[in-house]
Amino acid sequence: MKLSLVIPTYKKQREVLDQLERLYGYLSRKNPDFELIFIIDGYVDNTKDILNKYIQENSLVNAKVFGYTKNKGKGYAIRYGMKKATGDIIGFIDADTDIQIRTLGYALNEIYIPDVMAVIPSKLHKDSNVEMTLKRKLFSYGLTMINRTLLNLPKSIDDVGCGLKLFKRELVKRMLPNLKVNRFAIDSEILNEIGRVGYRVSVIPFFLNKNRSDSTSANIREVSRMLKDIFMISKSNSNLLVSKLIKIYR
Ligand SMILES: Nc1nc2c(ncn2[C@@H]2O[C@H](COP(=O)(O)OP(=O)(O)OP(=O)(O)O)[C@@H](O)[C@H]2O)c(=O)[nH]1
């Protein structure tokens, strides 16, 4: 099955080549029918030129680079990339190398199972290997609780924010027209869509490298934007419910 992996990329000129190299090498062995779709979320540094130069010099025909001038956010970048994806499996992964590559191996094994429509890693899975500061743990736990309370997450989901997710093409085509969030609440919005439709999800362990950079998504500005977006998604859920009820009682 062809895999399309979207890599939303913002200010990652230091890490992005490492990510390209290891994904390209790993997938050439594990799932040779693949495409890496880098979306440069704003030409604010040299990421685009660095990537294009390396791809050309090494004839990496399965790596593509797209982008736009102004920064729009992770959600926008993921949607932009998904629209370009041609694979039977479509997913996304962070542009830095914080996620251990074996998480992708687990994810691929699960998404090959015929009726599994989405693979979602969880830091709380019993086999996960993640070292997090207390601040990051509380952030992750609190965020998931808020998501669980306000949205229609699939029952098995106990972690929302892992930067790797895989889906079957059919699911992506179905949910893309409904995705609106531009920034980090995209993960919530996607899980809400999957929960609403009731597709089968496989939750897998998550493996993070030690010595990671501190989180850029866990700052006050991003968190308040994320909360605002989660409220917006929950409102559209209730609007949907109301319009369904109106139809039934008409
Ligand atoms: N921060 C940020 N990331 C974006 C944006 N658009 C796309 N991304 C990508 O979203 C992914 C997650 O962002 P990161 O900045 O790595 O967030 P994080 O993993 O919480 O934080 P780090 O510990 O700094 O890596 C990365 O692949 C980014 O390149 C954006 O507008 N802001």
Ligand SMILES: [Mg+2]
């Ligand atoms: Mg990161």
